[in-house]
Amino acid sequence: MAVLVPYDGSSPAHDAVEHAVETHDTDELVLLHVTELADGMLDAGVDIVQEQLKGLQNPASSEGLTEETQALLEDAALSFRMETTVGNPAREIVSFAEDNDITEIVMGSHGRRGVSRVLLGSVAETVVRRAPTTVTVVR
């Protein structure tokens, strides 16, 4: 039983990791980082994709984590791994949950580009609507 936490280094993403750690202390945590590519960008040439992928070295390490999140995970002494993927965030999150042994998605209400504190972010909204599993939107 693995819990998926979409992770982009933002403060809501950190809060989601914290919530997952608090409520699911016996599970494996999978932190998924999606490098966003606009639709059609894949057709624009592999160079761009390769450029994007440069930032994704050592996906199994904790390199992509903020110090705060890293400290939190170390304190929790929890089994976790990082995964990375490229594409549309909501679609990648749902598809990762479908293809892997994910029982629950725990996510922040907004990612790095979220601007509204009132309205739900479009990524969270789409994931809640389409995910095959239980979804927790952390506020």
Place this chain on the structure above:
Amino acid sequence: MAVLVPYDGSSPAHDAVEHAVETHDTDELVLLHVTELADGMLDAGVDIVQEQLKGLQNPASSEGLTEETQALLEDAALSFRMETTVGNPAREIVSFAEDNDITEIVMGSHGRRGVSRVLLGSVAETVVRRAPTTVTVVR
């Protein structure tokens, strides 16, 4: 720290109680039953409202629970209470969470009248969008 579970006796509502019990075993559970009234119905006369309220006797008891949910809560030996309210379900759930010391809402993706197994129910969708707290949609 109280967890709110909207409860209408449906199977998704039972699953939500089960999820809440499994992930929040130290919290108080508040089971909220909303008797739905269409907008404007309150203007139609208090008789109708009183008729609706007849079913809400002993809100503090476990009378409104299915046997299955009652057994689950007894096994969990968990502190819980039932609350009842009348009105638009999504609005009542959000407003109850705002007015009480609710830290998280755990709800089924569909209620008693949910027809689709694919799309998210409109009550769940509205609650996720408007709730001031973390919301878990159980599938």
